[in-house]
Amino acid sequence: MDEQDEQEEELYEHFRFTADKGQALLRVDKFLVDRLTGASRHRIQQAAEAGYILANDKSVQSNYRVKPLDVLTIVLDRPHREVDILPENIPINIAYEDNDVLVVNKPSGLVVHPGHGNYTGTLLNAVAWYLKDDPQYHTTDPRLGLVHRIDKDTSGLLVLAKNPEAKTHLGTQFFNKTTKRLYWALVWGNVKDDEGRIEGNIGRNPKDRLLMTVFPPDSEDGKPAVTHYKVLERFGYVTLIECRLETGRTHQIRVHAKHIGHTLFNDARYGGDEILRGVEGSKYKQFIQNCFDLCPRQALHAKTLGFVHPRTGEAVYLDSEIPEDMSQLIAKWRNYGAGADAC
Template sequence: MGIMAEAAETATRTVRLTVDASDANARADRVLARGADGLSRSRIKGLVEAGHLAVDGRTVADPAHRVKAGAELTLTVPPAAPAKPEAQAIALDVVHEDPHLIVVIKPAGMVVHPAPGAPDGTLVNALIAHCGDELTGIGGEQRPGIVHRLDKDTSGLMVAAKTETAHAALVEQFAARSIERSYTAVVWGVPAPTEGACTSAIGRHPVDRKRMAVRQRGGRAAETHYRVTRVLGARTASLVECRLKTGRTHQIRVHLAHAGHPLVADPTYGRRRIPDELAEPARHVVAGLGRQALHAATLGFTHPVTGERLRFTSPIPQDIQGVIDAFSGG
């Protein structure tokens, strides 16, 4: 197995391996673990799932991908994230804050916590800077204060804990499904019936490990209640309210796509091309959205210390509103 490692001044390095005949049909992560000095199996797994591996020039995101003899593996290894997230002065849209918790509107494009491929610039980095040392270590050093997540390109309301007591209580509420969460989505077509529930189990896609999928076996129970609130254009799209009973990864996106009504502009589960019947300027607006049309609009929970029932709402962000207006000819 030929190996060449390159170290750049940025501390990013590239590991290149040529698969020996003895490793034919072996898992990619196991081949890399044997040939990439200084990288643990778990670190390699995370890098592969984050899209840092190419096999013969093609990106592969499944650590269990079977490799052929003679295949060229190229693993890009970015600098390791700090053991503890660092404070970064990033503006936050705060809608509520008290000594125990903080509620913010996360913008589209922001990752919730540091991870491979997103070592900084996250909501956690911003929260540490905003809240100071009081947040450090709450609920764990890697994800201080975090009790739930939103996808990078989903905007909307999130609550974070500022004390261990608040963190434990909020986690318990999420586990008990007593948290109120509603999302605003723009989907292709008009779901029929216009109100109902999607209850298919969700798990990792059997081939593409970066995606989730409805699974007949091996998935986890998932329940999304939906309601069409407005039909857009000539039934080209709909504005849909979604309420979660569970919190699986990509749940709304997977459920609605499986039902035949994927979110507009969803790069992972959406349509590969804009329907021909959609006229300009709506085509231009949809193409320019750059993220799935999904916004966490409502968040309600019981305050972990005072016992007061809190409920927050967030208006539809300007970019999604622009899509709605374009469909409606506004």
């Protein structure tokens, strides 16, 4: 989205059209160009290539033939709300930059995009400041900017496009799942297998819309999601794992990890801020509290990002250091596992 959210990558509906009962078969780009004021057919085709045009809730290409009573929607990776993204002098860590792309190593606690009560102090406000002298970059142009997202309290690498061609090219890579993304996560429990695959549709929890949940892979609920994991280090009551995303759904790693009984450490939204494994006693409770204080967010970091450069066609592969809060947390558990007095 966006882990999508961790991508996931939540999409927001901007326009909806329902074809008439007597609608003749017509290419979707031709259908939409007559209904969208100021949109060229080429721009509509770019949106389709990036996966932003849906027919009956399924992504379609520009040559899709609209049929009677088809429901056509245009979705974008930002809420349908006019928001002036004002430049704000917020420090950002640039991992890579050229004339086409900007890769940022986002710290935890920084909201990516304005919305839902956070209309200032976001990553895009910081980028607006950083690129304020670039005449090609306009913060409100949906053809530029974020290609994917990660959660506020997840740290790590994010790529932004500086021009429409880069946004379309990179968006297509994410849609076709050809990017390479690896996350490091500290999870509760001793993960049994050294590596594994988690599959299960991810959708809104019907009992709590703020939470995502897992549905069976063959379910009509949610969207298909696959996460691959590999154990990096075991500490007894917690395990450090590496996750590779095959899809990018909202909260994907967090929800899949909880689904297999290994909730992310200190993930408050999904119950990881409670003691889920370990021994009884005040000393252990104090140790866990110290760990929570040391890393006061879910222990999840988007460590690597790989993609094909939209202009040169060359492979770009970036790796980021584990941030200090999570690095110290891992060291604390390593000492505890070694029998040291970690409190």
